[in-house]
Amino acid sequence: MRTRPTDRTELLQGTLDMLILRTLxxxxxxGRAIAKHIQQTTQDVLxxxxxxxxxxxxxxERKGWLSAKWEVKERNRELxxxxxxxxxxxxxxxxxxxxxxxAQAIARVLSPPARDEV
Amino acid sequence: MSRDEDxxxxxxxxxxxxxxxxxxxxxxxxxxxxxxxxxxxxxxxxKERVRDLSPWIWWERLTQDVRYGLRTMRRQPGFxxxxxxxxxxGIGANVAIFSILNALVLKALPVHEPARLATxxxxxxxxxxxxxxxxxxxALFDGAFAxxxxxxxxxxxxxxxxxDGAYAxxxxxxxxxxxxxxxxxxxAADDVRGGGPDGPVAVIGRGLWQRRYGGRLxxxxxxITVQHVxxxxxxxxxxxxxxxxVGRNTEVFVPLADEAMVRGKDSSLDGSWIWWLEIMVRMxxxxxxxxxxxxxxxxxxxxxxxxxxxxGPPEGIARFLTDGLSLVPAxxxxxxxxxxxxxxxxxLLVVAGLVLFIACANIANLVLARASARRHDLTVRMAxxxxxxxxxxxxxxxxxxxxxxxxxxxxxxxKWGAPFLVGQLGSTVSxxxxxxxxxxxxxxxxxxxAVILFGLAPALGVSRLAPNEALxxxxxxxxxxxxxxxxxxxxxxxxALSVMLLVGAALFLRTLVSLTTVPLxxxxxxxxxxxxxxxxxxPAQRRVAYQNLREAATAVPGIASAAYSIISPLSGQxxxxxxxxxxxxxxxxxxxxxxxxxxxxxxxGTFGVRIVSGRDFGPADRLGHPAVAIVNEAFARKFFxxxxxxxxxxxxxxxxxxxxxxxxxxxxxxxRQGATPTVYLALEQLGEGPPSSLSLTLRSKxxxxxxxxxxxxxxxxxxxxxxxxxxxxxxxxxxxxMAQERLVAILSTAFGSLALVLAAIGLYGVTSYSVNxxxxxxxxRMAxxxxxxxxxxxxxxxxxxxxxxxxVLGAILSFWASRFIVxxxxxxxxxxxxxxxxMASAVLIVVGGVAGWIPARRASxxxxxxxxxxx
Numbered sequence: 001m002r003t004r005p006t007d008r009t010e011l012l013q014g015t016l017d018m019l020i021l022r023t024l025x026x027x028x029x030x031g032r033a034i035a036k037h038i039q040q041t042t043q044d045v046l047x048x049x050x051x052x053x054x055x056x057x058x059x060x061e062r063k064g065w066l067s068a069k070w071e072v073k074e075r076n077r078e079l080x081x082x083x084x085x086x087x088x089x090x091x092x093x094x095x096x097x098x099x100x101x102x103a104q105a106i107a108r109v110l111s112p113p114a115r116d117e118v
Numbered sequence: 119m120s121r122d123e124d125x126x127x128x129x130x131x132x133x134x135x136x137x138x139x140x141x142x143x144x145x146x147x148x149x150x151x152x153x154x155x156x157x158x159x160x161x162x163x164x165k166e167r168v169r170d171l172s173p174w175i176w177w178e179r180l181t182q183d184v185r186y187g188l189r190t191m192r193r194q195p196g197f198x199x200x201x202x203x204x205x206x207x208g209i210g211a212n213v214a215i216f217s218i219l220n221a222l223v224l225k226a227l228p229v230h231e232p233a234r235l236a237t238x239x240x241x242x243x244x245x246x247x248x249x250x251x252x253x254x255x256x257a258l259f260d261g262a263f264a265x266x267x268x269x270x271x272x273x274x275x276x277x278x279x280x281x282d283g284a285y286a287x288x289x290x291x292x293x294x295x296x297x298x299x300x301x302x303x304x305x306a307a308d309d310v311r312g313g314g315p316d317g318p319v320a321v322i323g324r325g326l327w328q329r330r331y332g333g334r335l336x337x338x339x340x341x342i343t344v345q346h347v348x349x350x351x352x353x354x355x356x357x358x359x360x361x362x363x364v365g366r367n368t369e370v371f372v373p374l375a376d377e378a379m380v381r382g383k384d385s386s387l388d389g390s391w392i393w394w395l396e397i398m399v400r401m402x403x404x405x406x407x408x409x410x411x412x413x414x415x416x417x418x419x420x421x422x423x424x425x426x427x428x429x430g431p432p433e434g435i436a437r438f439l440t441d442g443l444s445l446v447p448a449x450x451x452x453x454x455x456x457x458x459x460x461x462x463x464x465x466l467l468v469v470a471g472l473v474l475f476i477a478c479a480n481i482a483n484l485v486l487a488r489a490s491a492r493r494h495d496l497t498v499r500m501a502x503x504x505x506x507x508x509x510x511x512x513x514x515x516x517x518x519x520x521x522x523x524x525x526x527x528x529x530x531x532x533k534w535g536a537p538f539l540v541g542q543l544g545s546t547v548s549x550x551x552x553x554x555x556x557x558x559x560x561x562x563x564x565x566x567x568a569v570i571l572f573g574l575a576p577a578l579g580v581s582r583l584a585p586n587e588a589l590x591x592x593x594x595x596x597x598x599x600x601x602x603x604x605x606x607x608x609x610x611x612x613x614a615l616s617v618m619l620l621v622g623a624a625l626f627l628r629t630l631v632s633l634t635t636v637p638l639x640x641x642x643x644x645x646x647x648x649x650x651x652x653x654x655x656x657p658a659q660r661r662v663a664y665q666n667l668r669e670a671a672t673a674v675p676g677i678a679s680a681a682y683s684i685i686s687p688l689s690g691q692x693x694x695x696x697x698x699x700x701x702x703x704x705x706x707x708x709x710x711x712x713x714x715x716x717x718x719x720x721x722x723g724t725f726g727v728r729i730v731s732g733r734d735f736g737p738a739d740r741l742g743h744p745a746v747a748i749v750n751e752a753f754a755r756k757f758f759x760x761x762x763x764x765x766x767x768x769x770x771x772x773x774x775x776x777x778x779x780x781x782x783x784x785x786x787x788x789x790r791q792g793a794t795p796t797v798y799l800a801l802e803q804l805g806e807g808p809p810s811s812l813s814l815t816l817r818s819k820x821x822x823x824x825x826x827x828x829x830x831x832x833x834x835x836x837x838x839x840x841x842x843x844x845x846x847x848x849x850x851x852x853x854x855x856m857a858q859e860r861l862v863a864i865l866s867t868a869f870g871s872l873a874l875v876l877a878a879i880g881l882y883g884v885t886s887y888s889v890n891x892x893x894x895x896x897x898x899r900m901a902x903x904x905x906x907x908x909x910x911x912x913x914x915x916x917x918x919x920x921x922x923x924x925x926v927l928g929a930i931l932s933f934w935a936s937r938f939i940v941x942x943x944x945x946x947x948x949x950x951x952x953x954x955x956x957m958a959s960a961v962l963i964v965v966g967g968v969a970g971w972i973p974a975r976r977a978s979x980x981x982x983x984x985x986x987x988x989x
Contacts, residue, residue, distance in 0.1 A: 032132045054129070055167040062171060075138070080128045097463050 016048070016056050018099060021065065021084060021092040028071075028083035031057060057082060065091050125168050129161050142384055162502065179508075183515035189869070190516060197488065198520065201481050205524025206871065208474035209564040210531025215470050215865075216560045217536045219463045222365065224556060227360045227451045230295025231400075234260070236407055236445040237452050238414075240396040244268075245374075247386045247439070248395050250289065250416075253317025254421075255399070258413045262399040263290040263437045267363050267454075269546075270344050270370050271842055272330075274803070278649070278844035281326060282360055282546065283344065283370035285377045291321070292354075293400045294362070299324060301338035301353030308352075309373040309446075311387070318376045320349040323361075323369035327354045344372055345380045346654050346842060357900040362398055364453035367548035382653070384810060390427035391434075411414040411445045418443055428774075431771075457541065462862045462943060466869075469622060472615050472825050473869045473876075474564060475571070479608040480880045482572035485517070486605055487887050489576040510577040517573025525565035529553070532561075544675065544854060544860045575604065582640040606920060609877075613764035613924020613930055613962055616870070616877040621932040623863075623870030625939065625947055629955065630863040633856050636792060639784025640687075645848035646816040646823035646828065649685050653810040654840040660808040668718075670837045671816055674829045678819045681721035682801055685714075685786075686813035688851050692787055693769040699757050712753055712795040713786045714770070718805055722748075722781055723818045732764035732779030740802035747775035751783050753795035768797065775799065788855045790945055815848070823847060836967040863942065874961070877924075885917055886973035894976055897985030906978035915978050917970030924966075925959045932958070949967055 008051050023029065034057075035048040060066045065088030071081045084092070133154050158164075169175060191198040195682050226232040238251075248264040255262040263286060270283030288309030291298075303321055308314035320342055322330075331337040349372060361368030374395075378385040386392040401410045422439040489496075496509055523576035536551045650667055652660050664682065671680045685691050696710045704710070719735045722728070730751065741745050747768060754763040763780045775797075783793030801812075818826055824847050834843055853860070889896070896909055904912075936949035947954065 009602075023663070031128065044324070050129075050132070051160070051164050051167060054125070054164050055171060058168045058171050075135075077131065079131050079135075080124075087781050 004087060015064065015099070016052055018092065018095040019046075020053075020056060020060060020082075021088055021095065024082060024084045024088070025092065028069075028081040030081050032077040034082070060088070063091075064088075121172070122165075122169070122708050125165050129158075129164060132572070133158055133161070133247065159416045174509050180515070183512050185518060186512065187516040187519045191519070194488075197484065198523075201484065201520045202523045202527055204477040204480060204876065205474075205521060205565075205568055206527030206531055208477040209525050209528025209561060209568070210535060211470040211534035212467065212564055213461060213476055213528055213557060213561050214535040214539060215467045217532060217551050217553070217557045218539060218549060219467060220554070220556050221462070222453060222456055222981065223450065223460055225364075225550065225554065226360065226449045227294070227364075228296075228360075228550075230451040232451075233447075234401045234403070234405075235294075235448040235451075235567055236399050236401055236410055237448040238399075238448045238518055240441075241445045242393040242395050243395045244425070245395060246390055248374075248397055250421040250424045251397060254417055255289075256488065257408060258417070258600050259399040259405070260402050261289055261293040262397060263287045263293045263395045264374060264395040265290060265360075266369065266374075266394050266396065267366060271346065271844070272343060272363050272370070273842060274343050274346070275839045275842060277831055278842055279533055279649075279769065280844060281370055281373070282363075282366045282548070283363075284363075284368045285374045286361075286371045287374045293398070295400075296356055296359055298353040299356040300327070300335065303350070303353050303355075303813060304371070304373050304686045309375045311378055312372070313374045313376065313379070316350060316352065318347065318349045318379055319352045319373065321355060321371040322351055323355050323359070323367065325367065326356045326369040340784065342370070342372060346840075347376075347380045348652070349376070356606070360550065360555070362396070362448075364451040364456040364946075365543075365547050365549060367837065367867075379539060381940050382810070383657075390425065390813065391430055395632075396452055397627075398452070399445065402446075405446055407445050411443070414445065433508070436782035455547065458858055461940065462858055465622075465939070465943070466865050469619060469866055470483065471867045472619060475874045476612050476873050476880075479612050480876045480883075481520075481568070482575055483605050483608050483880050483883050485572050485576050487883060489513070507758075513577045514569070514573050517569050521565040521573070524568065525561050528564065530559055532557075538624045539861065539865070542857060542864070544857050557809045576859060604888070609880050609884050609920050610924045612873075612877040612880045612929035613966065614923055616873040617925055617928025617958050617962055618932045618935060619866070619870040619873045621928075621954055621962060622935075622939070623866040624954045624958055625944060625949065625951065626859070626863040626866045628947040628951075629943070629945045630856065630859045633731075633789045633859055636785065636789040637783075638688075638789065638852070639782055639793060640727055642688075642824060642848035642852045644818045644820075645725070646818065646826065646830065646845060647841045647848055648814040648816065648834065648845050649811060649813050649885065650834070651811040651842040652808075652838075653841070653842075655838065657807060660810075663841065664808055664812065666837045667834055668814065670833045671814060671830055674816075674826060674833050676819055676821075676823075676826045678816055678817045679720055679724045680816045682718040682812045682814055683721055683726040684716045684801070684804075684809065684812065686783065686851070687715075687725075687786055688788065688848075688855050689813070690787070690855070695772060695797070697757055697795075698769045700767050700769060702757070705757075709756075710769070712757075714772070714796050714799065715786070715798055716799040716801045718801045721798075721815070724815050725784065727784045728782040730780045730782055731762075732777070734779060735800045735802075739800040740742070741805070743803075744779045745773055745803055746776045748779040748798040748802055749775070750781045750793065750796045750798075752793045753797055754780055756795045770797065772799065779829075789852075790855075812844075859943075859945070874965060875960070878965050879918065881917065881966050881969040882972060884920070885913065885970045885978070888916065888951075889913060889973045889977045892977075893980060893985050895910070896980050897982040900980065901982040901986060909973045909978040909980075910971070913974035914967070914970055917966060917974070921963055921966035921970075925962055928962070929955055929959060 019038050023034050029037065029048075031053060033063055035040065035050070035053050037047055038048050057068075058082050061068050061082070065085055066082045067085050068080055068082050072078050073081065132481050136157060137150045137152035140153050143146065143152065169178075172178070224645055227235070243264070245264075249259075251262055252264075265284045265286040268283045268285060269280045271278040271280055273279040279340055288304060288306035291303035292305065296303075298321070301321075302320050304314070308316065308319050313319075322337075322342070327333060327337060331340070338353065339350055342351050355371070360366065361371070372380075375387070376385050386394050399410065401407070405413070418439065427435055500506070500509060540549050540551065648671070650664070652663050655663050667779065668680050668682065671677060685693055693714045694711050695714050696707075697712045698704055698710065717741075719737060722734055729748070732748070733747070734746065749757075749763050749768070754760060757768070760764060763777050766777045768775050768777060781798065784796070785792065786794050787798050801808075803939075816823065816826075816830065827845050828846065831843075834841060894910075896904075899912075902907065932955060933950060939949045941949065
């Protein structure tokens with residue numbers, strides 16, 4: 001078993017999809033770039049397992065939220081680039097609003113409004 | 119690019135990118151590669167998980183599992199062969215017996231809306247009763263018909279060509295709703311005495327059409343002789359139609375009214391006391407059996423008045439047709455065999471089911487043993503990322519594959535076995551054994567049950583695999599494996615069921631042996647029977663014809679003597695009467711009955727039945743002389759209380775007779791009934807002159823009489839070309855009376871032996887497996903001074919426990935199951951016969967001992983130094 005630093009958090013079920021969609025909002029990217037981006041943006045708090053990343057990418061592609069294409073863009077290497085589709089954009093919007101509601105709800109439990117700080 | 123390649127490429131690109139980056143950070147090529155791979159994790163697993171997303175993944179997996187399963191099978195052909203063969207035998211036995219039971223009891227007649235058919239229950243009916251119902255058939259029902267199942271001789275002359283036939287009333291085909299495959303069927307217009315517009319007509323079955331007429335279209339209009347009377351063929355029945363009798367293949371139908379033409383003065387058409395017809399009705403769509411019965415009973419008084427006999431015993435007339443008529447559902451037709459075979463076949467089906475269960479238990483043992491051997495392989499695959507579910511599914515697929523092969527083999531065995539078994543029911547028995555949805559369902563259920571029994575256990579065992587530990591062990595064993603417990607349970611169950619099946623087999627075998635050793639009172643081995651029919655000869659010349667025939671037969675070299683009788687013993691025919699002895703108090707009605715036979719002089723001599731006192735019939739005992747009779751000892755015991763019989767007088771329905779002789783006991787109808795009271799009358803004294811057919815019994819001087827058949831046939835042919843006859847050996851006829859018992863005995867013995875072999879294999883398997891697992895322990899024991907005998911004792915001790923538990927359980931089970939074996943299936947032995955129980959237990963203890971001793975001996979030869987070096 002690999003040990004994992006304790007300051008890294010496992011992704012909540014379903015949130016990986018949202019993070020991938022969100023990452024691709026900035027433009028097409030390949031798998032590794034997506035993983036790296038999530039990791040760096042969260043300052044290494046969220047570790048993206050490759051065992052989850054690629055199945056997620058393929059699943060999203062299957063659902064029509066992403067499209068994929070082999071392209072030569074960086075380092076003179078042919079890589080598979082994923083980009084957001086129109087349906088994917090809509091899905092991202094849905095998930096973001098869901099997530100916000102969830103986060104607010106949790107926040108209210110963790111820090112009740114009496115103390116008046118979120 | 120396939121999806122697989124796509125994923126491969128994508129992952130490879132990812133890792134390459136990582137390596138490149140690592141190298142840019144200044145690592146060496148190898149270090150960079152290691153780091154990249156480490157950070158990526160298990161690419162195979164990632165690939166698997168991506169592939170899992172495919173909607174076709176189950177199919178991919180299935181084909182993969184099947185391919186893998188076939189590969190494993192090819193690698194261990196012995197294991198696969200044992201499994202498929204034992205499953206095939208188990209499933210085959212079940213399917214064969216079920217398909218007979220299905221054909222006999224469950225299958226609907228191949229006619230229009232069979233569910234609306236019903237038969238008149240309880241016995242047969244007279245023609246006057248049928249005619250009274252016929253008048254009312256359309257008011258009461260949607261039609262009705264009557265028929266009588268017969269054996270028809272189609273030969274013109276000489277040796278008989280017998281087929282199943284029937285006299286059937288005109289609307290039979292119409293009421294059944296079948297269509298001819300050629301020509302037309304007869305109708306009510308043809309069913310009139312003296313023949314219809316086309317004269318006497320016959321409808322033949324499709325099989326006969328193919329066999330005898332080569333399927334020619336011009337068969338319609340051709341002549342066919344039925345019982346030596348010419349008929350015109352008017353049509354051919356459709357394929358698959360075998361008439362209303364299940365168990366017979368009726369191939370010649372002639373109108374009921376033509377019976378008078380065939381039998382002449384012996385016709386039963388006007389017989390008020392001759393019960394020979396079966397009656398079937400088609401109920402109206404709105405009727406159920408209760409309503410139809412109600413409708414029939416409403417007119418029963420009218421029918422009774424109409425058909426009440428004017429002659430006969432007064433008490434018989436008073437009771438005539440007073441019991442309420444009732445109809446029973448007849449969607450499955452009528453069958454004389456059903457009551458005789460339904461129960462034995464059901465028992466045999468249960469037995470076959472148990473054999474299948476034992477076979478499955480055996481396979482489960484084998485599979486479990488193999489699963490332990492494959493643990494290493496399985497754990498490696500698990501460590502490489504295969505999920506438990508996946509492995510379990512893989513194992514289950516392998517089991518299902520084996521079961522499917524077993525089912526195919528089983529169907530093939532049943533296809534061959536079922537007709538063989540039907541042949542055992544009787545030489546003329548015919549059943550439609552084609553595979554229908556029920557037979558298919560039973561086969562599938564057998565295979566599925568097998569998979570559940572032997573496939574589930576190892577599949578569940580996967581869930582207990584712990585890769586880390588198994589890998590550490592490197593295939594070495596740990597003690598206290600729980601699956602050993604499971605295997606012991608299976609073996610105990612096998613032994614117990616085997617005891618039960620052996621007890622059953624022994625009971626049925628003893629029944630058959632008791633029956634075959636019943637003293638018949640004569641030696642069937644030297645007797646040949648010719649059924650002689652002189653119908654075509656004018657009544658006045660028949661006496662001479664019979665005489666000439668007998669002389670011709672006696673003159674055949676090798677024939678010692680010949681004699682006539684009305685009834686041939688053990689032929690299934692019977693003639694009984696009520697006996698009163700003048701001067702003695704009359705016995706209660708049911709105990710006055712005696713069998714009757716009418717015989718020619720020297721009949722007793724021919725059969726070898728001793729005349730104990732008095733004399734045999736002689737030439738002087740004919741009409742016009744005092745009416746005489748010979749009684750057997752059973753008769754004398756019953757009606758004369760053992761007093762001297764000779765000189766007494768007996769009154770029977772046929773008249774008053776003076777007893778002139780006392781004969782030794784001989785069996786009349788079946789060995790099961792034993793020697794029954796019988797009164798013999800003189801053939802020459804029967805009032806109406808010689809009947810149209812008699813049974814001529816020939817005794818050979820030495821050896822089997824069958825070799826003399828050809829000589830007898832040509833001798834009888836030479837006498838008169840108008841005589842028809844059929845020959846068979848008395849021993850054949852005797853064996854036929856025990857067909858049911860023989861079938862049950864043969865099958866239960868076969869199944870019992872199979873169970874025994876399987877149990878022995880199971881016991882051997884589980885013992886040698888445990889010996890192998892305990893090699894280390896045994897080696898240590900021996901190193902510490904245990905001797906060979908001690909080791910054998912150690913192993914046999916375990917075997918003893920297993921067998922002992924099995925035998926005790928089996929005896930209890932047999933005791934419980936004995937209540938289902940009705941006494942009518944047994945003869946000369948009790949269902950709870952202690953000797954049989956003891957014998958079955960002893961057989962299993964011996965077989966179990968041998969099965970355990972072989973591995974025990976192997977254990978005792980373990981070389982401690984080798985074993986200790988291994989560990």
